[in-house]
Amino acid sequence: MNEKLSTDRLDRRKFLSLAAGGLAGAALCTPAASLARVPGANDRLRLGVIGCGNRAASLIEDMSGFAKEENFEFAALCDLWKPNLQKTLARIKELTGDIPRTFPRYGDLLADKEVDAVMVTTPDHAHTPIxxxxxxxxxxxxxEKPMSMNIAEARQAVDTVRRTGRIVQVGTQRRSDGSYIAGAELVRSGALGQVSVIDLKWNDAGPRWERPYEDVKPEEVEWEGYLMNLPSRPFDARRFRCWHLYRDYSIGVVGLLGAHHTDLVHWYMDDPFPESVTATGGVLLWKEREHYDTIECAFKYPKGFLVNYETRFGNSSMRAETVLYGTQGVLDTTTWIMTGEGRVLPERLEPGNRQYPTTPFAMHEGAGKGEEIKLQPNPRGIDHMRNWVECLRTRQSPNATVENGFSHSLAAIMAHRAADTGRRIVYDPVKRDLKEG
Known part of the structure; x- marks a missing residue:
């Protein structure tokens, strides 16, 4: 086994003793089931928010619209940056009238027995530990996605959720979207025939994730708490605000953006783990960053299909975001139109009739487009956070499980390691580990 690939960045003992702020010595020694309040059908759910940045703000705005109907409140907030904490507290008061308790360290919030469930909306490196x-x-x-930054953390997340029996929803919200549900049903029905290639793109034009940071004052930041298990270093406002750009705090573009795409592949194709990945990338344009601004990846899956993933920040053009190519047609998730374009015509399969056009374009024109189908959103679509809140009461599995989080994290981890090493990265589903091959 390649030692580099199996090394766990997270020192669990150090994390439990230091980062959880006293929680490790008490709550973590007690079975999780005995710690949890079990809300009844009419009980008011009490939610905590850990990480009060832009993503949390968006979710809170969304959830405030059904807080009364679903009978929940925002009971506690945690953020390492005082301005974020104060801004979010004020906005929740305005939206719902709730007055949440506030904490600078997440361990103190988790020790609060008045909190039933938490939203983890932090920078990526804190997702799995919290x-x-x-x-x-x-x-x-x-x-939030990506769930994990390394495979050892991803394994531990799955094992912990299963052992404790907690309800966990991961932030790949397309699994709750009616249009994407309709797409999944179409693909799984066999209407596309055998899908052999899927193209995925998420492009932008500009230095994505560059943020102003001049207003960040060190006295307003719990810097050591932000670093968690990482080696101590002097306060750096840019690393704090522009965390997406740094390898200590983020997995890179295939996790930050591509997690939505690879999750869709795993869902639509019912094939949760890449078999292997090759990739190439670089910081080609926006030099003030550690993560690639351009990357191309080629995934191979056990069921016999290929996935091409691309992100570039030098030109935002992309004809479509996700396209599935099957023997009976094409599905474009940008338009939600399926056509028979490029399909295999029955006469081409007859032994005596296998003449081939002399150019690729003639071959394509000969296939025609056939019937065009416009998919309509499935009525089972639901707000992703509402699905989570409902599952907190019913104890049913939510739409995006921790296992789904493992899968999209795995794809991103494999892709970035392939690009970094220039080697093909292979997944062993029995050992749940990676190797070069």
């Missing part, structure tokens, strides 16, 4: 700590503390959780 998710695991929440489950151990008897809290259900929503965890």
């Amino acid at each position: 998710l695991i700590a929440a489950c151990e503390a008897g809290k259900d959780a929503f965890c």
Whole structure:
């Protein structure tokens, strides 16, 4: 086994003793089931928010619209940056009238027995550690994507959620969207025939994730708490605000953006783990960053299809975001139109009739477009956070599970390691580990 690929960045013992702010010595020694309040059908759910940045703000705005109907409140907030905490507190008061308790360290929030469930909307490097700590503390959780930055953390997240029996929703919200549900049903029905290639793109034009940071004052930031298990370093406002650009705090573009795409592949094709990945990338345009601004990846899956993934920040043009090519047609998730374009014509399969056009374009024109089908959103579509809140009461599995989070994290981890090493990265589903091959 390649030692580099199997090394776990997270020192669990150090994390549990230091980062959880006292939680490790008490709650983590007690079975999670005994820590959790079990809300009844009419009980008011009490939610905590860990990480009060832009993503949390968007989710809170959305959830405030059904807070009364679903009978929940925002009971607690945690953020390492005082301005974020104060801004979010004021906005929740304005939206719902709730007055949440505030904490600078997540361990203190998790120790609050008045909190039933938490939303983990932090920078990427904190997702899995806080998710695991929440489950151990008897809290259900929503965890933003990408769920994990390395495979050891991803394994531990799955194992912890299963062992503790907590309800965990991961932030790949397309699984709750009616249009994407309709697409999944179409693909799984066999209407596209055998899908052999899927093209995925997420492009932009500009230095994405560059943010102003001049207003960040060190006295307003819990810097050591932000670093968590990482080596201590002097306060750096740019690393704090522009965390997406740095390898310590983010997995890179295939996780930050591509997690939505690879999750869709796993869902539509019912094939949760890439078999292997090759990739190439670089910081080609926007030099003030550690992560690639351009990357191309080629995934191979066990069921026998290929996936091409591309992100570039030098030109935002993309004809479509996700396209599935099957023997009976093409599905474009930008337009939600399926056509028979490029399909295999029955006469081409007859032994005596296998003449081939002399150019690729003639071959394509000969296939024609056939019937065009416009997909309509499936009525089972639901707001992703509402699905999570409902599952907190019913104890049913939510639409985006921790296992789904493992899968999209795995794809991103494999892709970036392939690009970094120039080697083909292979997944072993029995050992749940990676190797070069």
